[in-house]
Every structure is written in C-alpha cells, then in structure tokens.
Amino acid sequence: MPESSLPGGFVNAVVRVGDTVRRPVSARTKFVGDLLRLFEAGGWSGAPRYLGVDEKGREVLSYLDGHVAWEPRQPAAVSSDESLVAVARLVREFHDLTAGTPLAGDHDVVRHNDLSPKNTVYRLVSGSLRPAAFIDWDLAAPGARIHDIAHVCWQYLGLGPAVADVGDAARRMRLIADSYALSDRQRLVSTVLWWQDRCRRGIETGADAGDVAMVRLRDVGAAREVQRAYQWVSDHRRALERALH
Structure with missing residues (x-):
C-alpha cells in the first residue's frame, strides 16, 4: 500500500x-x-x-483519525477551558489504568512524558474540537503523576513570555489540577521548572554529543526558547503558586 x-x-x-x-x-x-x-x-x-x-x-x-494540533495557529477550541478539563481527565484515566501494574513497578503510574497539543488527537464533540487521544508514547516510563500534569500545564498553556495574562494562566493551571484531582499541587510549579530545565539541558547535551535530532532542535532555537520559558515561570512563580492553594 x-x-x-x-x-x-x-x-x-x-x-x-x-x-x-x-x-x-x-x-x-x-x-x-x-x-x-x-x-x-x-x-x-x-x-x-x-x-x-x-x-x-x-x-x-x-491510525487515530482526528485533528492533531501540531501547527502554531490552532482553532480556539483546542485551548479552551473545556479542552483543558478533558485533557486532565484523559491523563487521569490512563494514570489510573497503570497504577499498581508491573509496568509502573515501584512508581505511582506510567507517565507519558511528552504530553502536548502536538501529541493530542482532537475530535468534534457537539460541534467543538475536544481532546480524544494521545499519540507518541515513545518516552512513556514509570514515574509520578505530577510530572505529566506539570508537562500539561507547561505545554497546553504555553507557559512562557507569550502568555499575555499571568492571572488567567494561573487560573487555568488551577483548572487542570482540579480536573485531574491532583493532591500534591504545591509542587506543581517547581515541577514545571524541573521539566523546562531538564528539556533545555537534554537538547544541549544531546547536541554537544552529536545527536542529529538534538542538533536540529538547538539550531532552530529550541533550547533558547525553553530557557526563556523557564525564566518566565521563575519570574511569575509566586502568582502561579498562589492560585493553586
């Protein structure tokens, strides 16, 4: 074929x-x-x-049919509050399915480790696009629930300099945590920062070692972009954390 x-x-x-x-x-x-x-x-x-x-x-x-949100410009429904709620609930579903299984081992769950709109399939529900599935499970591994939720906050909210309203971003972080029913949310912002630092270091270390994919990412400015996002979250950490209490 x-x-x-x-x-x-x-x-x-x-x-x-x-x-x-x-x-x-x-x-x-x-x-x-x-x-x-x-x-x-x-x-x-x-x-x-x-x-x-x-x-x-x-x-x-x-093959999962639907709309994968890989382009920078997306329909408003992709980033709506309703879609954020649906993403958080989907994450909770697969976390709960893996909890206590041999695949999770001694950890809480199996985490996806790369949740983002680019790895999400959206389908029409009552006339609006809503998340229905996640793809690209290559990085899945045993871990803590909060790591996936922090990655969701970073990627689906676009936490970084492009955020126009810090207060609204904080509210939407709270919405994600509430929709998932996350218990240890006091560590959520610090875990976002952990992801961003880990991502930047991974790109730079991989590129220095000659990894072709990491070299390409570094060449298009991905490491610098992540560093700017890290600095933005650091600068607004107090406001983001306050909304989670």
Missing part, C-alpha cells in the same frame, strides 16, 4: 499506510507495546493500538 508522511514529526520519520502508522523501532518499543496492550485490555480508547512489527522492521500502530 502507498505510504504518506505524517506532519509534525521532528525527531522520527513517521508514515501512514492505510489505517496504520509505521515508525522506527527503538529500545522503548517493547515497553510501549506492552503499555498500549494494557490500554486495549482496559478498553481505553485514548491511545493507538499496538499491531506488531512490519516486514521493514517498523512498529505498526493503529
């Missing part, structure tokens, strides 16, 4: 073949396959199905 490149991929080459997605295997393929099979067994529709490996040695996943 003919193959067509899927948009939005910056690190891996991902193609669509019929109703499937093909992508390179990695050291994470077995874990991700086990995780996606766990979701399927639990009847959770918020992730692709794992279908094995094809004749070219690529992992095969089911």
Whole structure:
C-alpha cells in the first residue's frame, strides 16, 4: 500500500499506510507495546493500538483519525477551558489504568512524558474540537503523576513570555489540577521548572554529543526558547503558586 508522511514529526520519520502508522523501532518499543496492550485490555480508547512489527522492521500502530494540533495557529477550541478539563481527565484515566501494574513497578503510574497539543488527537464533540487521544508514547516510563500534569500545564498553556495574562494562566493551571484531582499541587510549579530545565539541558547535551535530532532542535532555537520559558515561570512563580492553594 502507498505510504504518506505524517506532519509534525521532528525527531522520527513517521508514515501512514492505510489505517496504520509505521515508525522506527527503538529500545522503548517493547515497553510501549506492552503499555498500549494494557490500554486495549482496559478498553481505553485514548491511545493507538499496538499491531506488531512490519516486514521493514517498523512498529505498526493503529491510525487515530482526528485533528492533531501540531501547527502554531490552532482553532480556539483546542485551548479552551473545556479542552483543558478533558485533557486532565484523559491523563487521569490512563494514570489510573497503570497504577499498581508491573509496568509502573515501584512508581505511582506510567507517565507519558511528552504530553502536548502536538501529541493530542482532537475530535468534534457537539460541534467543538475536544481532546480524544494521545499519540507518541515513545518516552512513556514509570514515574509520578505530577510530572505529566506539570508537562500539561507547561505545554497546553504555553507557559512562557507569550502568555499575555499571568492571572488567567494561573487560573487555568488551577483548572487542570482540579480536573485531574491532583493532591500534591504545591509542587506543581517547581515541577514545571524541573521539566523546562531538564528539556533545555537534554537538547544541549544531546547536541554537544552529536545527536542529529538534538542538533536540529538547538539550531532552530529550541533550547533558547525553553530557557526563556523557564525564566518566565521563575519570574511569575509566586502568582502561579498562589492560585493553586
């Protein structure tokens, strides 16, 4: 069957073949396959199905139809309060499915580790786009619930210099935490800062080591952009934390 490149991929080459997605295997393929099979067994529709490996040695996943928000400009419904609530509830669902399983090990849950609009499939619900599933589970690993929620706050709210209203961003952080029913929210802002620092260091270290994908990210200014976001969150930390109490 003919193959067509899927948009939005910056690190891996991902193609669509019929109703499937093909992508390179990695050291994470077995874990991700086990995780996606766990979701399927639990009847959770918020992730692709794992279908094995094809004749070219690529992992095969089911194709999820919908709108993936990978472009900078998006319909207003993608960033609406209603969509934020739905994202937080989807995260809670897959966290709860993985809690106490062998895949989570000694940790709370299995976390996605790269939740963002670019990795979210939106579908029409009562005439408006709403998040329905998450894709790109390559970085999934055992961890704490708060790490995914902090990443959601950073990425879905665009926490950084482009934020026009700090008060509204703080309110929406509270909305995400409430919708997930996050208990240890006093560490949420510090965990956002941890993610941003980790991301910047990862890009710079990987690029210095010659990782082609990290070199590309550094060359387009990704590390500088993350550093500016980190500084913005640091500058407004008190206002963000105050809204979470």
